[in-house]
Amino acid sequence: MFATSMYPTERMIVEIVATILCLILVKFMIKPYKLTREGTLLGLPLGFAFLGISYALAAISYSPLGFPQEFIWLPFLTRSFAFVFLATTYLFSNRKSKNGQLLGELTISLLVIGLAILLLIAFVAPEFAFNGYSNANVYLRFVNLICLSYIAIYTLRSHVRNPDPTTIWIPFGFIFLAISQYSLLFWYIDSSFSAFIGSLVTRFVGLAIFLFVSYRTFYRSDEKKGLK
């Protein structure tokens, strides 16, 4: 894997920028939960928070500080949990019955417990975790791809049901993130440098779309009102 050791400073900077973008997005994504207090909507800020954590961990791994070999899988695991949290939010968002909401909140809670257990195993028995989780790396990328494809299809269908020029952006955001994961899968299999660069570019395009939509919703509307 030549690309893992290439341009560590540049890659660290790329990961830091992605972390900052995710942190800004968390600030926006938590607003629906703060207003409604619906547990299932917590998956949205949790998803972007974990995505940010995974990029931050990746940045540390490229930094001079380095990363212990036993914990090299940590960014992949947190990234997969991020996409699972996001998919769970969409899966339960249209279940308005009390049972549906309860099931959604239960799923989010179980995911948090699951992640805590996995991390506990990793810290108690790092060698066991290293072997198990490193092998799971490629499967985790498939999980990411499935979660992102599901969200992209869900948001596209939602847009088709109620066509509105403002709702077309988000499906594209998720599609770009899915392409990014797909390219990473290629890079993992055949070490293609163009696939690796493509994954970084599409990741940033995806995150930029989310940021653009959030900014337009929360700030542009204020500016427009100010002009009136």
Next chain:
Amino acid sequence: MKKIPRRDKLKIYGDLLSVLKSEGNEGERVILTRVQVQINVPFDRLKNYITELRELDLIEDETLNLTKKGKQYIMEYEKVIEFMKRMGLTY
């Protein structure tokens, strides 16, 4: 018959404040029956919601126009609902 989706109290509050905002005129009392038609809840329950909104200091006692706090709340509420719509989420 068209199925009306279930609304929780917060959604009803939000919808009610939006209707009060559109129906309200400075100094003039809002006509409750017109609000009831738009909000689609029984009149006795609407009166309970109005009382609760008054207690929360979101609407004025006499005219039922939105207070400054009410206007701030509805602005934030509408933004979040718009954001959720853009994110492809239903509420």
